[in-house]
Amino acid sequence: MQKQEKIVEMFNAxxxxxxxANRAISLGLDTSWRKTACQVILSKxxxxxxxxxxxxxxxxxxxxLWHDMAKGFNVKLNRLVGIDPSSGMLNEAKKKFANLEFIEASAENTTLENESVDVLSISYGIRNVxxxxxALEEFNRVVKMGGYVVVLEFTKTPKKGIVTYFRDLYVSKVLPKIGEMISKNKEAYEYLPSSIGNFLDTQSFIKELEKCGFEMEVVKGFSFDVSTMFIAKKVRNL
Ligand SMILES: C[S@@+](CC[C@H](N)C(=O)[O-])C[C@H]1O[C@@H](n2cnc3c(N)ncnc32)[C@H](O)[C@@H]1O
Known part of the structure; x- marks a missing residue:
């Protein structure tokens, strides 16, 4: 099985x-990180x-969150679509949001029309691609000129001081144990810290986005930089 297929299988499992598991390992903080991203975009x-x-x-x-928060900003959603290659994850999503639109597809080939969306978000997903x-080239294809890509991701930051030491200890040792206890899947929650380790640091990811036609507008770290929000505007076609 190819690496990408294995990753999707793991999410199915x-x-x-x-x-x-997600709520437990992020200590419930992920919801506030997500809400901040939605607020920044919806206010535009x-x-x-x-x-x-x-x-x-x-x-x-x-x-x-996009669905619920749009009303508060008086944003009319012409289309709101969720895309994921894991049928298992999509089944869970459909149980929660029966009225929303979903497509089983990957980030590299979303099946969306050229320049058809104003905003493309990807939360804790890009590291798995x-x-x-x-995928970033695909995002450039489907996002309208002047539209936005919003990425939330766990990022590596250079080690500095005691707080960072305990943060990294939590991510590498405590978090996989909690995930394993809840999911009974050791491999999946060992994959989490290793995938963070293998992902780019913040500056390298910004450069990659810029090469793919996006200009950075906001980069913000949350909770001692455990998670980072990238908001980038499409400024050129590839
Ligand atoms: C950590 S989960 C994040 C899910 C959700 N966005 C969230 O914030 O909770 C990562 C997701 O990435 C999906 N994924 C893995 N490979 C992918 C790919 N090549 N393209 C798009 N999604 C992918 C997985 O199926 C999984 O649903």
């Missing part, structure tokens, strides 16, 4: 316990219409 579309695609949507947490540059 942990899908039923994903939400419970106040009293306007927008089409939003959430790629690597998993069990649909970002979709739910083996052909990452191909």
């Amino acid at each position: 942990i899908a039923p316990t994903y939400d419970k 579309f106040i009293n306007r219409e927008a089409s939003i695609a959430d790629v690597a949507c998993g069990t649909g947490d970002m979709l739910g 083996v052909e990452r540059v191909k």
Whole structure:
């Protein structure tokens, strides 16, 4: 089995316990990180219409927030679609959001029309995409000129001081144990810290986004930089 297929299989396996494990390992903080990303973007579309695609949507947490928070900013959602290659994750999402639209597809080939969305979000997903540059090129294809890509991701930061030491200890040792206890899947939650370790640091990821036609507008670290939000505007076609 190819590396990417194995990753998707792993998400199929942990899908039923994903939400419970996610809340526990992020100590519930992930919801506030997601909400901040939605707020920043929706405030740009106040009293306007927008089409939003959430790629690597998993069990649909970002979709739910886009849907609920848009009303508060008076943003009319012309389209809200969740995209993920894992049928298991999509099944969980459909249980929670029966009325929303989903597509079983990958970040590298979303099946969306050219320049059809105003916003493309991907939360804790890009690290799992083996052909990452191909996916960023795909994002450039489907996002309208002047539209936005929103990435939330766990990122590596250079070690500095005691807080960072304990943060890294939590991510590498405590978090996999909690995930394993809830999901009964050791491999999946050992994969989490190793995939963070293998992902780019913040500056390298910014450069990659820029090469793919996006200009950085906001980069913000949350909770001692455990998680980073990247908001980038499409400024050129590839
Ligand atoms: C850690 S989960 C994040 C799910 C959700 N976005 C969230 O924030 O909870 C990662 C997701 O990435 C998906 N994924 C893995 N490889 C992918 C790919 N090549 N393209 C798109 N999604 C992918 C998995 O199926 C999984 O649902």
